[in-house]
Amino acid sequence: GESVGLHLPTLSVQEGDNSIINCAYSNSASDYFIWYKQESGKGPQFIIDIRSNMDKRQGQRVTVLLNKTVKHLSLQIAATQPGDSAVYFCADRLNGQNFVFGPGTRLSVLP
Amino acid sequence: DADVTQTPRNRITKTGKRIMLECSQTKGHDRMYWYRQDPGLGLQLIYYSFDVKDINKGEISDGYSVSRQAQAKFSLSLESAIPNQTALYFCATSDPRAGEKLFFGSGTQLSVL
Numbered sequence: 472g473e474s475v476g477l478h479l480p481t482l483s484v485q486e487g488d489n490s491i492i493n494c495a496y497s498n499s500a501s502d503y504f505i506w507y508k509q510e511s512g513k514g515p516q517f518i519i520d521i522r523s524n525m526d527k528r529q530g531q532r533v534t535v536l537l538n539k540t541v542k543h544l545s546l547q548i549a550a551t552q553p554g555d556s557a558v559y560f561c562a563d564r565l566n567g568q569n570f571v572f573g574p575g576t577r578l579s580v581l582p
Numbered sequence: 583d584a585d586v587t588q589t590p591r592n593r594i595t596k597t598g599k600r601i602m603l604e605c606s607q608t609k610g611h612d613r614m615y616w617y618r619q620d621p622g623l624g625l626q627l628i629y630y631s632f633d634v635k636d637i638n639k640g641e642i643s644d645g646y647s648v649s650r651q652a653q654a655k656f657s658l659s660l661e662s663a664i665p666n667q668t669a670l671y672f673c674a675t676s677d678p679r680a681g682e683k684l685f686f687g688s689g690t691q692l693s694v695l
Binding site: 479503505512513514515516517520560562564569570571572573574575 | 586615621622623624625626627630640672674681682683684685686687688689
């Protein structure tokens, strides 16, 4: 993940719309990537992961896309629901090393 | 019951005081971690332990120490707290045999006045 300072990016979407949350990572050799969801007052929870030998991976209502050329990771949430409101952040890792976390994006779902 | 439990959930202390944050887990994982979260920044690794006899410094270990009392317990200490250690602290566990993702506790909000 890449530190962008004290300002937390925000994304507001209408309930039912799709959400796309983006993340840039800095280590071109990273081989494993995770998206976490952090709700207010709770610890981060695993959403989905992807390895560097894949470009896309789908879960339940979520899809992660990996573009290694530009070191970019995105999380797509289909039919966004109020319960999806949270801070989302990515983490990347080089085999055998510890994760590097991005600063996160705050997703707000509007009724 | 939570798999990774942190105590206390909130703590207010004064500069110079010694503080201990505790973490216990029922997941049976060998690997445990302490992270710090500041507003607008990613999680930063303070210390980690791959088993009871193993302790490693992370990115920001200065001013902190840890103790791995058992497989299930990993505590973080601030020997002499200072205001810029005000942050949200997370404990996490992982088991490489069951995937590489981290499982986090609910966090401890520490305020140093």
